[in-house]
Structure formats: C-alpha cells, structure tokens
Amino acid sequence: DKEKKDEYIVVFSRSTTRLILNEAELILALAQEFQMRVVTVSLEEQSFSSIIQVISGAFMLVSMHGAQLITSLFLPRAATVVELFPFAVNPEQYTPYKTLTSLPGMELHYVSWRNIREENTVIHPQRPWEQGGIAHLEKEEQERIMASKDVPRHLCCRNPEWLFRIYQDTLVDIPSFLGVLREAMKTKPNLKKVKTASTVHPGRVREACCQTSIQTPNEAKLTVSWQIPWNLKYLKVREVKYEVWIQEQGENTYMPYILPQLNYTFSDNIKPFTTYLVWVR
Structure with a gap:
C-alpha cells in the first residue's frame, strides 16, 4: 500500500x-x-x-x-x-x-x-518550415497536404507533410x-517495480586533445587531456579512472596507462618528430 x-x-x-x-x-x-x-x-x-x-x-x-x-x-x-x-x-x-x-x-x-x-x-501553416509551416510551398501542394489524412512514408526529417502534421x-x-x-x-508484464542498480556505462570521453613539446633533439613530451563523458554526472560512482593507450605509428606494441585525472603529460619513451596514436576511455 x-x-x-x-x-x-x-x-x-x-x-x-x-x-x-x-x-x-x-x-x-x-x-x-x-x-x-x-x-x-x-x-x-x-x-x-x-x-x-x-x-x-x-x-x-x-x-x-x-x-x-x-x-x-x-x-x-x-x-x-x-x-x-x-x-x-x-x-x-x-x-x-x-x-x-x-x-x-x-x-x-x-x-x-x-x-x-x-x-x-x-x-499552423504560417509557421517557419522547420516548425511545420507550409506557406512557402505552391498552393496546390499546400492544399494536398492539408487534405491528407495520413502522412505517407518518407525519409527523415525534412519532409514538409511530416513536419506540418507533427507540429x-x-x-x-x-x-x-x-x-x-x-x-x-x-497486457502489461507483471514485473515488480524496483530501482535496479545502474547498468548504464559511461559514454565516450569528450574533447580529447593532444599537445606535444620538444625538449631536446632526443627528448619530447606528449600531453593528453579530455573532458568527462556526458552521462558520467548522472551515474552513481565512487571512483573514476581512465585508460590511455599510446602507440607509435607503424609499431605493433602499445603503452597502456590507468589514470585518475583528466590530463597527463607523458615523457617516457616519447620521441621527437614521431607520430603517435592515442586512445582514451
């Protein structure tokens, strides 16, 4: 009750x-x-x-x-x-x-x-076309749309008849x-309403960015930064860590890292004038 x-x-x-x-x-x-x-x-x-x-x-x-x-x-x-x-x-x-x-x-x-x-x-035929207006169409087409009782199948999502009716x-x-x-x-299934533990996973990190700086002819630094996934703030989590993989282009080996922060500067095994592939999740 x-x-x-x-x-x-x-x-x-x-x-x-x-x-x-x-x-x-x-x-x-x-x-x-x-x-x-x-x-x-x-x-x-x-x-x-x-x-x-x-x-x-x-x-x-x-x-x-x-x-x-x-x-x-x-x-x-x-x-x-x-x-x-x-x-x-x-x-x-x-x-x-x-x-x-x-x-x-x-x-x-x-x-x-x-x-x-x-x-x-x-x-609302006089509204802008993107809000369902049809005043910009030929009079015959306007009359046809207004007389129609069922929007025919169409491709999404700029069809004027669809917009006219959905708005x-x-x-x-x-x-x-x-x-x-x-x-x-x-016919509703007899499921007990419970607030289950979240099974939603974080989305992709956003705005991933790489910056490089050359220290000496034999030494360089690679800084990787990113923003949190859009849905992370809606998930109840105690700790968040990010996985970063770095691969020198043309090589088969990777350098994996587990990091708690949103940016990090790598210097070990980073070579000047070299292209690196970077993944963050």
Missing part, C-alpha cells in the same frame, strides 16, 4: 509546439484512473538533470511524440511509456521510442495513442485515450 501511495505519473508538458491543448483535463483523468498523483516536467522550464531525477521514479511517462521521450531511458524497471501522436501521423511508421522500450534490460511497457479526429487538431497541437480525446490505456495495461 505504501509503495502504491508513493507511485506517480509524469506528463511531459510543452509550451510552444506540439501542445496538449487539454493538458489539465488529461492530468485529472490520469489521476482519477490510476489514483495517483500526476506531475509535469518541461524542458523549457527545468534542467535536464532535474527532469531525469523525477522520471527515474515514475510509474508512467506520458508525452507527445518528440525527442524528449529519450528520457524514458531513465525510467525504472516495469514503468509504462505512453506516446501520443497527432492527427494523420501513424505510430507504426515512427517507432524509435517503441524500439527503445523493447531493448534488452529496459523492461518497459509501451503504449501509443493516435488522434483520429481532425476536429481535435490545431494546424500540430492536439486536443486529446479522453475517452479514447483511457480506452487505449486500459486495454494496454491488461
């Missing part, structure tokens, strides 16, 4: 494009349906790290289709991802986040809802939304 009380649903809120026009009504419906509190997060108003902190304990994440759904990576095991699609956008043709939830180790439940009622959409604002039909959600929850 205490675990149920602590659970909550997260709704991704947008303030400029792809709006959920009845967001407050959607939040109320979710709260009543699941008897849970519902919180909103926004990339426009919150830091990425604070959003991840909220999402990492959520029972469910609800969002319009968009890059913000990459944050479902940080959901706990057995959570549900609900992706909302605007009118004329077929969920079966846009599946990166559905694929993400099915990757080994994710153990997330995926649900998609599609607006099938054209009267529940608000279009619509949507009035979510609450009865159909809840109906889809109820059916999907019937």
Whole structure:
C-alpha cells in the first residue's frame, strides 16, 4: 500500500509546439484512473538533470511524440511509456521510442495513442518550415497536404507533410485515450517495480586533445587531456579512472596507462618528430 501511495505519473508538458491543448483535463483523468498523483516536467522550464531525477521514479511517462521521450531511458524497471501522436501521423511508421522500450534490460511497457479526429487538431501553416509551416510551398501542394489524412512514408526529417502534421497541437480525446490505456495495461508484464542498480556505462570521453613539446633533439613530451563523458554526472560512482593507450605509428606494441585525472603529460619513451596514436576511455 505504501509503495502504491508513493507511485506517480509524469506528463511531459510543452509550451510552444506540439501542445496538449487539454493538458489539465488529461492530468485529472490520469489521476482519477490510476489514483495517483500526476506531475509535469518541461524542458523549457527545468534542467535536464532535474527532469531525469523525477522520471527515474515514475510509474508512467506520458508525452507527445518528440525527442524528449529519450528520457524514458531513465525510467525504472516495469514503468509504462505512453506516446501520443497527432492527427494523420501513424505510430507504426515512427517507432524509435517503441524500439527503445523493447531493448534488452529496459523492461518497459509501451503504449501509443493516435488522434483520429481532425476536429481535435490545431494546424499552423504560417509557421517557419522547420516548425511545420507550409506557406512557402505552391498552393496546390499546400492544399494536398492539408487534405491528407495520413502522412505517407518518407525519409527523415525534412519532409514538409511530416513536419506540418507533427507540429500540430492536439486536443486529446479522453475517452479514447483511457480506452487505449486500459486495454494496454491488461497486457502489461507483471514485473515488480524496483530501482535496479545502474547498468548504464559511461559514454565516450569528450574533447580529447593532444599537445606535444620538444625538449631536446632526443627528448619530447606528449600531453593528453579530455573532458568527462556526458552521462558520467548522472551515474552513481565512487571512483573514476581512465585508460590511455599510446602507440607509435607503424609499431605493433602499445603503452597502456590507468589514470585518475583528466590530463597527463607523458615523457617516457616519447620521441621527437614521431607520430603517435592515442586512445582514451
């Protein structure tokens, strides 16, 4: 009972494009349906790290289709991802986040809802093309796009019809939304929600740089520096060490080092006027 009380649903809120026009009504419906509190997060108003902190304990994440759904990576095991699609956008043709939830180790439940009622959409043909505007197109093409009921398959991601439809604002039909959600929850795997130990590994080091200095005709120094992986600050680790490999070009042997710092100057076995290959991880 205490675990149920602590659970909550997260709704991704947008303030400029792809709006959920009845967001407050959607939040109320979710709260009543699941008897849970519902919180909103926004990339426009919150830091990425604070959003991840909220999402990492959520029972469910609800969002319009968009890059913000990459944050479902940080959901706990057995959570549900609900992706909302605007009118004329077929969920079966846009599946990166559905694929993400099915990757080994994710153990997330995926649900998609599609607006099938054209009267529940608000279009923006006068916006810049990169936000779905079509005013720059020939009149016949504009009319064809506005009359279309289903975006045809296309290459990502500058197709004007796709942009026009994906940047619509949507009035979510609450009865159909809840109906889809109820059916999907019937097939949800019975996984116990636990915060598992992190299995996310650090990404690549960033901004790796090498500098050389010649001391004498027979002596040189090689300084290697780098920045921490982008995701390291989100991982709970007590100690971080870096592996540096140096190979003289044309040779088959390597000089390996394990270092705790983000820069180091090597002088042993470093020759002047010689090319070295360097790896850092």
